[in-house]
Amino acid sequence: MTTPPPLRITIIGAGIAGLTCALALRRNGHTVTLLEKSTFHQETGAAMYVGPNCSGHLMRLGWDPPSTGANLCEGVLSIVGPTGEVRNKMGLEGVSRQWQNPWLLVHRVDLHAELKRLVTEEKGEGRAVDLRLGVRIVEVDAEAGKVVLENGEVFESDAIVGADGNNSIARKSVDSSAVLRPWGKSCYRFLVDREVLKRDEETRALVEEDGYFLDVLANDRKFVAYPCRSNTEVNMAVFLPDDQTEGRGDDWDQQGNKAKMMSGFASFYPSARKLLSYADEDLKVWQLVDMDQLKSWNAGRLALIGDAAHPFLPFLGQGAAQAIEDAISVATVLQFGTPASDVPELMKLYDSIRRERVDYVQEQTRLNGLDEDKGRPPPI
Template sequence: MGDATSNGLSDDKRPLKIIIVGGGIGGLTAAIGLRKQGHDVHVFEQSRLATEMGAAMHLAPNANGILRRLGLFAENFGANLMRRLTEYSAGGEKLRSMDSTEPNKRWQHPWHLVHRVELHNQLKTLATTAQDGNPPIEFKTATRVISVDPTNASVVLQDGTIFSGDVVIGADGVHSVTRKAVPGGHLEAFSSGKSAFRFLVPKQAALDDPITADLVKHDCELCIWYGIDRRVVMYPTSNNTLLNFVAIHPESESADETDGDTWGKTSNSQRMLHIFSSFDPALLKLLDKADPKSVNVWNLLDMDRMPKWNEGRLALLGDAAHPFLPHQGQGAGVAIEDAASLSVVLPSGTPVSEIPGRLELYNKIRYERAHQIQDFSRVIGQDKTEDRKSLDMMAFTNYNFGHDEWDNSTQKLREWSWSRIPNTYWRMPIAFGPMPGPRQTHFGLPRNGTKSTFITASIKFKTSRTVLQNLFPPSRSGWRFTAPDTVAYASFSQTTLNKMEWLGGSGYNHIGLYVHGVEYVKKDGSVAKGAYLPILFESLTDPIVSGREELGMPKLYASIDVYRREKSYRIRTGWQGAFWGNFLLEDLVETDPSTELGGITGDSDDGILAYKYIPKAGRVNKGIAAEEHVTFDPFSEADPKPRPQKIFKTTKASFEIDPLNWEQLPTLHHVISRLAEVPVYEIVGAKVVEGEGVPDVSGARPIE
C-alpha cells in the first residue's frame, strides 16, 4: 500500500480524509454516508469476506430510512415486509398472533426482513461504485489494523504501514482493536450465558412436508417459540424463499460445540435437536430440515458500558462501542444509526480543528439511545416468562422505530453550532435558531454597516415639558428633565436607511419622537442622560421585531413615504391608507458637515433612553410583565460611527399630526392622538443629513 502522510491540521474546509476500520454493515454505511458528504473515505477490513454467515436480520424502520436516504432499497434485493408476528409456547400452543401490516403504516419507512449477506453485498457495491460525482471508496480487505493514534488520526497496519488521515472510525466489531485507544476501552465482551444456533432452511422444503407446512403457511411472518430458558425465532428472507432460524439456549449445553465465541463454527445439528427436544414435534421436524453443515453456533456476548466512544479524532460505532444481544433485532440497526450520526456531524466543509468537538457531539447524540435499546434487548432476553408478559412491548417498539437519526443528528448539530456563537441574539421563533438581523448574520457573525447609507431629516421644536413628561412610562419613578423649566425640546426625526447588509442591500424608513434633555436616576443614585424615545415608527416588519425583542425599543409599524426634491423634503406617514402625519422641510441650504456636532439632532444627548416592556403570556397574567426595564443606547459606543457627508439646513419647517379616529386608526389612534396633543411653541431648527455608516445599536442594554 505504501506509506501515507497526514494532511495536517489546516482549516481550509477541504474534504476530510477518513479512515474506517471495519467493513461490516455499520462501517460500510458510515463510508457511504461520509462519501456522500464529499469526503475521501478509506475502509480497512481484516477479513477476506469469503466466509460471511448466511443468515437474516431485521431492517426496522429506524435503520431502513437511513439506508433508503443513502440510495439502498432492501425490497429491490429480496427483503420481505414484516407482516405478522406469532408467538407459541414450547409445546406449540399459539399464545398470540398479531397482524403487523397496520402498525407498519405508523412508520415512515417499512420494516423489512433481509438476508444479511445480500445487504452487505449491496452496501459493498454501493460503496465501491462512483456515485453523485464522488469516486469509489477505497475498500481494502485482508488488511488488519493493529493500533490507532487518536491524536494524529493514524492507524498502524499489521505489515507496519502507517496510514494517516483526519478522522478514524472504529467499526471493527465486538473484539475491536480501535476500542482500546479510547479511555475506558480496555473492556472485554463477556458471555451472556446464552448461545444461538443460526441457519437457513428453504421454505419450500417446509411447505412440502404436511407436518411443518402449517407453521410456514403465511408469508412475511415472524414466529417465536418460548421455553423457560430457551427460544426459537424464525422469519423469512429472500423473497420468502428462505427461513431464517435463531435458536437461543443456555451456553453450557452447546459449549463443547463452540470454539470460544466466534462466528461460523460448524455445530452438530443433532445436538441442537437434543437441546430443544422438549419443544413441539412439528418445530423439531422443521429444525431437522437444516443442512447439518450450515448450522452454526454463536455465543451471545455482552459488554459493560464504556465511559464514552470517542477520543481525539477517533470515534467508535456499532459493536465496537456497544455489543448487542439479538433480542430486539436492533444490533445492525443501531450501528446504521451510529453511521448516520457520524455522517451528519462531519459534513462537507468541516474544519479539521473542529473534529474532536464534533465527535464529542456524536457521542452525546448516540450514547443514551444506543444503550437504552441495548438495555431493552437484555430485558427481552430474560428467561422469566411471567415478567415478559408484563413488559410494554409496544413502548419498546415505539422507541426503537419512531426515530430518524439523520434528522435528529442534523438538529443536534445545528444546536451545537448555535451554542458556539458568542453573544448570540435570540428571538422568536427560536425553533429555527438565532435570527439573522441588523446585529448578526445567520452564522452569528457581526454585521458590517460601514458602507450602509443614511439620510436623516429632523425638525426640532419647543414644546410643553408637562405634555412630554406625560409620555414617560406611567407610574415609573426615576424619570425627569435635566432642566426645571416649563418648556422642553423635542424632535421628530426621520431616517431612510439603504445598502443594509442584513436586508440584502436594501433598506427602510423610520421616524420617531425624540425628547431631549431627559435623565433617568438609577437605584444607586447615578444618572443616565439622553434623548427619550417614547415611540419609533418603521416601515418594515423585520427591524420592528428585532428592535423590540433584542433592544427593547418601542417600535410600531407605519407607512413612511418620502418625497425629496432639490430644496425640499416631505414625509407623509400613515396606516393602511389612513394618513396621520405630514412633515415638511423647505428652502434647504447645504452647509459644511465639519461644523455639525452632537447626536441624532445635534443636541448634547449622551444616547437614547427607552423603556422595554414584554407582557407575560396568558389571560391569567394580564397586566403582568415578563420583562420590563429602562434601555439605554450610548452614542459613544456606536459602531460604526456615522460619517456625515452632506448637511442641509433650513429655518422653514413644519409638521402636522392628524389623530383621525378609532375607525381610521384602529390600532394606532391611542398613540397618534397623544402625539397630536404635543403643542408646538416654536420650530427651532431643521436639517437633512446624508452620510455613511449605520450603527447596529448593539450597545443598547438594560440600564440597571
C-alpha cells in the first residue's frame, strides 16, 4: 500500500501559536507554508508564562529554555495594595516536584525569535517551513483549502490553520458573526532593570528573590511583576478599569500615559507606588477583550487555534499555553501519512478533543479577572 504524500499545509499567522504549529507539522514531515502580515522588523511584547502544561511541548520541539533567557518561576508573593499586608508568600520548590515540566518565565520576543529560527533553519527534522512576511490575505476558502493574497497569489492546501489572533481573518470562514467586546479593564506593560529595583530600599523586598511572581492587588485594580531574561529584567503588567486609562481596542502597542497610570494607584502603599514609578514614559497600554465561545473551531479543511479560536484574558497566564496545546493537538491529528481526503474529519476531531479543556480554563481565567466584590477567588 502506497503511503500518501506529505500534506500541503498553510498556516495563517506566525505568532507563538502559528510558529509552534508549523514546527510540529514540519517535524511530522509535512510541507508547511506560514503567512504573516507583519515584517517582524520591530517585534514587541511582554514577558509571558510558559507553564508546566506547555513547556514540555516546546522543549520536545527543540526549545532550550536557558538559551532564550527563560528562568524558573520559583515562588509567589501576594500583597494587599492599599496596606502592604502580605497575604501569602509561597515557594514553589515543593509543589513543582508534582509537575512533569517546569514553570518558566520568558520574554515573548526571545521565545518568538527562537521558534522562528527552529521553523526556518535548514537543519532539523523535516523540510524548512516557507515563511512569508508582510503578506495581506484577502480570502480564505475553507472548503477548497485555498488562501488568496492581496497580490493575487493563491495557496492551494490540504489543510489550513488559522493562528492569526484576536482579529482573525480565518475566523470569518468559521463564524462571521463573532465580535470582540471590552472586558472592562486595560493593561499597561513595561520592563524595569531588576538591579535598579534591588538598589532601591523601597522596592528591594518586592524583587529580591529570583523567580518570584509578585501580585499586588485591591478590589478593582492590581499589578503583577515577575523576572525574565535570566532574572535580569522585571516584567510589569498593570491593570486598571477602562475609564481610568486611554486604552482603546486590543492593539498591544498603544501609547500609555504614565501619570494617568500612577494616579490609578494613589491609594496603594508607598513601596508599590515606587515600583510603578520606574515605568518609562513610553509604556504601552492595551484594552482587554473577550469573545463569546464559537460553536465550532473548524470548517472544511480549516481549523482555528489560539486567540483566533478563543481569545484569552491574561488573568491566569494561560493564553499562550492553550494556544501551544492547540498547535500540538493539530499536529497530533495530522500525522505523516494522513490522506488529504481525511483532513476535514480530522479537523473536527481536533475541535472535539480540545473544546472542553479550553472552555474550562477560559472560565477559570474569567473568574480570576473579576473584581474582588464580584466574586474573584482569593489569591494563591
